[in-house]
Amino acid sequence: MSLKKYISIFKISFAQEFAYRINFIMWRVRNVIQIILLFFLWTTVFSDPSKVIFGYDRTKILTYVFGILVVKAIVLSARAVDVAGEISRGDVSNLLLKPVNFFKYWLTRDLSSKALNFIFSAFEIVILFLILKPEIYLQTNLFLLVGFFLSLIFAILAFFALLMITSFVPFWAPELGWGVQFLVIVIFTDFLSGGLFPLDILPSFIQKFLYLTPFPYLIFFPIQVYLGKITGTVLLGGLLISLFWIFVLWIAMGWIWRRGLLIYRAEGR
């Protein structure tokens, strides 16, 4: 297995994303608008800078909002959203015919998409920062920063497996692909992972339950670590649960993939 193979895949995938410039820009615009809306919502709620709700003051809630922008760009942006369609159209045959590992191929393409999105979101943040002039919380604790990056990597791996598993539905039900993906990824994941609001405003028994699922570890957990709201043993415990989920989801992903291939029909003709 050579790294060169995957560098090539990374490059062509990057070039491909640029071929859909307008699409890409619209997608970014949507993110920015979402952030602006959240920004104004929370600045209104926290109009008094000294007010603290659910452990958030204005600085931290605004950092949370900006954190969503970055973490979403890194974790949730994925080219592998195309997999469901490729399976139901039979286009996945092209890849199956090549001496390349399916999962490594898509992970590489995801990373390329994430890189592009990250570059743009960094750019957007600078602009939004200059316009809105929010007070942002800067984490300086090295231990927490390492925890933050580690939790980001875990989040990427967990989300990849979640996305893949939902993408395999068309093996059994070709026409359900998009619907399932929309439900699981767009609605469920965004909502339960803290992509819309910080999860700690929910009742504590719901929070406790959510922490046992893989979802909070995608967005909410990394940002909390950055904000210094999750530290020490809770941080380590969270990383362990997240690691456990990666393990379970990756095994499930491989198993479902192999089952799917057995009944794959290579349609399209």
Place this chain on the structure above:
Amino acid sequence: MDKAIIVDHLVKNFEVIEKKPGLAGAIDSIVSPKKKIIRALKNISFTIQPGELVGFIGPNGAGKTTTLKILSGLLYPTAGFTSVLGYDPWERKPEFLKKISLVMGQKNQLWWDLPAAETLELNRAIYEIPKKEYEEVVSELVTLLEVGKLLNIQVRRLSLGQRMRLELVAALLHTPKVLYLDEPTIGLDLIAQQKMRDFVYEYNRKYEATILLTSHNMDDLIDLARRVIVIDEGQILFDGALEELVSRFAKEKIIKVSLSREDDVKKIETIGKVKKISFPEVILSVPREAVAVAAAELLQNFPVSDLTIEEIPIEDVIRKVFRGGMRRSLQK
């Protein structure tokens, strides 16, 4: 040398859920799905020697493409044994995949929004082709297929014929030893078809590649395939030389006579089926076993100035196969 391809008692069943039209039908298929087994391949066997170029003939839905897909590892066979170059295709080992290629006339691997050159570069990396070898192969394929000027144009802007030729370049970069071509000339104009055929012939000869070809285009088969396998409803009906196909399956022969007088034309219908009359020539089709008697009768009773007996043209036989007539004519 060993066989390049072995297919032994291969069976492939697809399970499909029947759907009735309309919303009620859609709901019905979810609530109480009616499963149906489609038997795409019913126990087929054949072997192919290295370097052979074999044509697959059969009407739509006969199982040709299914066979190619199983032999390239895309479909999981329900039962039976397959081996390509000593590999089990289903395992899709990298070493195996580096030696084969499947080209489908209606599927493309070129990245739609990018110039073909980008896909070629990607394939070079994926197949781990050394730079020098890559450059040689590309320049050769590009010259043979005359696509030099097209490499840097966005694929979406190319015509179908141009795209198909570039598809071939992408599919052959790693110089596969086994090549499956599924309808390679579909949708191409006559000149492009000829170019494609010439190329396939060249490739087979030069690289001693084993080629399995399916086509609805009779010229493809006549030009390229010495051996054909006729498949219909998932079963092999014939496997042998193209000429033999005619003598095996054409139940009739053609008698061409030139007459010296026109008024006898009516009576001639009693001898055989008149296919065409354009005085002085009359073309009759006569059952194979009756051909000698018919010819004798013609010579005796009609003012014949010339008479020839011919086989039905290959095209007509194949056309019959595509209409699904082969099976019916066998059963008769």
